[in-house]
Amino acid sequence: MILCPQCEHREYSGALFCSQCGAQLYESINTTAATTSADIKKALEISSPATPTFPSPPTDAADARAAIQLIDSGEVIFLRGEKEFTLGRSTEGQMVVPDIDLSPFDAYEAGVSRLHTSLTVRGNQVIAKDLGSANGTRLNDERISAHEEHIIRHGDVLSLGKLKIQILIRE
């Protein structure tokens, strides 16, 4: 048996979501924490899903200043430290693998290139750059030119091919 961290309902081991409160019970790849129902409750208070709050990172990513959230699945990946993160998908035998592998999120079907976009965290600033991807990167639905730096604001949505992610920046 496992206990739901949100509502302490008892679930069989192997359960993926709490049947009582709907909270996710597993940890995600690359992510050290997914959206918890506490975060969702916060979002509910603000009542507009367009201005999300920065989710509270788990202890081992406490210093993360930025995070990306997969729009489709709601999963959150924290970006730790100040550096450049490459986003893309990995395939077998690939020499340079992206820092953040989006393959688990149907990246191939969505037309994500192996090295698609980079996100650079500098202080409280996040900068996006398309890495010359085949299907391009869109910032809030506007295509950005390859290798051109764009400053990202909290809540901006990037589309890598058809895969949409929202950038969350800590205040």
Place this chain on the structure above:
Amino acid sequence: MSKISSGTDIYEWLGISEHASQEEIHRAYRQAARRLHPDVNVKAGATEQFLNIKEAYEILSDPDRRAAYDRKISPSQKSTQPVRIDIQYSREAIQRSTEQQLIYANIELQILSDPDQLDEPPPPLNVALVLDTSTSMKGARSEIVKATAIELIRQLRPQDTLSIVAFDDKADVALLAGSHINIRKAEARIHALRASGGTEIFKGLEAGFNEVLRNYRPSHTNHIILITDGHTYGDETACQHLADEAAQKDIGLSSLGIGGKWNDTLLDDLATRTGGDCIYVREPKDIHDLLTNKLTRLRKAYAERMRLDFQCGSGVSLIYAFRLNPEIGALPLESPIKLGSLSMGGRQQILLELIVNPLRPEIEKALLIDGSFSFEIPSRSARYQVPITLFRPVDENPQPETPSHPISKALSKLTLYRMQEKANEDISNGKFAEASIRLKNVATHLLAQGEPELAQTVLDEAKLIEQGQNLSEEGKKRIKYGTRALLLPAGNNQDNES
């Protein structure tokens, strides 16, 4: 210098079935590699094993080499099965444990396109439309249903048969099935239908069933479509028996329920028993598109009478089964599960939730489900049976892992559907406080998933319960079919299907 001869089973090396998907292969390889990599494992033979699985992986991850290998190991049957089956599990291994545990399996069966058959017309339809003409249908509902029925008659191909049954507290065959319909007469007959009287669904279904049976051909798509907006009283059991009889003869039964005042529990159940589906029609204006779509889907049928026969492994039980494609809805938990028809290139996707009891210590591989899909392709006059076996290795200390994406994505939404089901149960057991909390939880998740309108409906209903009232019938259906519609493949929302 390949060590792989025709005698070895490289699927076995990776601990996967020969139906394994690319993702499964990839995961199995990564796991085995982590265990056996020469850097971490210095046991004698580990390096050898590592090289073996590496070679196995290289073959299986390349579709061409995999196909060549498959042909080599069993040249007889593989190429003739016109299907592809992909299985994914929520975890790689069953934990050796003294407790019961859950595992999910996602099964996708795709009927492969056959270039030789592309020009073949799909099988003829043998359909009965069973129309509710009780008093409550008066006005827009009845008029739109009649107009749509007339349109469907005009679209019939010479080989199709369509009969129309009108019912209130008695049933009346308005249009006899047959290939030589006098269209003008039929239209006049439908125009003349008047809404009056009560709703006795069994009488309508029985007449529709008899019509379909009279024109029944195994090579046809045989289906009953019920359109109603009301509750039936006292004949629910008779309707269920009729559905079972229809299922036995491989006649599907689907329903369109209009507005808030029909019995969704009954109509969902009839669909589950026959492999049909149950469609919620929120506004009368939606009748036309939803009914036309239903007919279009039936008309595209290529594989027919699909069913899953299965047996659970010892100590394993199936506790929930849900179909995600081509229709959405709960499935029965008893074998055989009727799955209706599928178009060429169409996919059947089923999610199973299984409980595994503690296993005997000598068991290293747990059998979850053993069975087969069977179906017919009438245009080829052929019947197929495709075996399917679900099993997982047993591991003392499996690594924590993220479930595969299709499973977690489907479950994140299915959990909400099941939570609203439980809230309904709570209400019928008088547990109003629990029901209200559950619905509020559903609403918060809906909001997080970008469904503000549905979230609002759920919150409104939660408020009603807090005030000591029941759910409104309309709200209850919006929540049920709204959360269910979240499971539709993206871009295939039932409301704007085209």
